[in-house]
Amino acid sequence: MLFILRMFLMGLLFVIAGVLGLLLGLCRPFNPDNSRICARLYSLPALFILRLKLDADVQGLLEHQRSCVIIANHQSNYDLFVVGSVVPRRTVSIGKQSLKWVPFFGQLYWLAGNVLIDRGNAQQARQAMLTTSETLQQQDTSIWVFPEGTRNLGKGLLPFKKGAFQMAIAAGVPIIPVCVSNYAQAMRLNSWNAGGVMIRSLPEISTRGLTLADMPQLMERCQAQMQTCIEQLDRQLAGA
Template identity: 70%
Template structure:
């Protein structure tokens, strides 16, 4: 019964947050700080509705001194509510083009200045990557990417795609990994207290001076650091 009630409230909340987000987007279209505001609109009420407690240690993300590529593990659609609490200022996200067909959320995503990529069209996808590289270099704006490309449903990290790392190397900006603990299996939405979730950002990894030949090693380094961080957070929650 509690699960059903929460899902009904989440549906209502999703619509209301979408309406407010579209209003924000219409008032200041394509402002790169719209994403942070809209992320908070979704995330903060959702934590209370779902009965989740999120503890974030993201000092390296909040204190970033320049544009960067932010990479995060992607477990489920709930990531919107988890990571929404820690999106920093002037940060936009890369998403698949089909998102624009999601009522309210798709329009909000577009008006927030996020980047929609047509993964089925290699030329258009490459043009979008070039545009985001220019954004990183000249517009004091960071890019948030889920390098796995799809949800891992709380299992081990999937292989990372090259797009985020290609952008970072081309723009010469650092990569900041952000990790959330595995929450899919431990989460119990039929209980008043559904679970605890940890979010942690890691020190920025510089890319200045790297070439595309260095990309495989960079990907392996980032993936290994994120895997170790996620496992450490999972252990911390198990003994808490």
């Protein structure tokens, strides 16, 4: 019964937050700070509805003063509600072009200045990557990417794709890893308290002086740091 009630309230939240976010986007279209506000419209009420205890150690991320590429592990559709509360100012994300057809959410996602990519169209995807590199260099805007490219369902990091690292190297901006404990399989949506989740941002990783030849080592370094951190967060939650 509690699960059904929660899903009803989450559905209602999805519509209400979508309408409010769409109005915000219409009032100031493509403002890169729209994403942060919209993320919180979804996240903060959702955490209350789910009674999901969030422990976030992301001061370094929120206080970062210049453009960067933010990479995070991608577990489930609930990521919007989990990480939405820690999206920093002037941060947009990259999503599938098909998102624009999702009622309310898709339209506000576009109006918030996020980048939509058709992964089946290589030329369009390359052009979008060039656009994001220019955004990082010239518009004081950061980009949030899930480098796994798909949901890992809380079963551990999947291999990283190259896009986020190509952007960071091309723009000469640092990478900030954001690690989320494995919550996707542990959430108890039919219990009063759905569980706990921990988020931690790691120190920035510089790309200054790097070329595309350095990308495999950069990807390996980022994945190793994130894997270690996620395992630490999981142990902390298990011992809490």
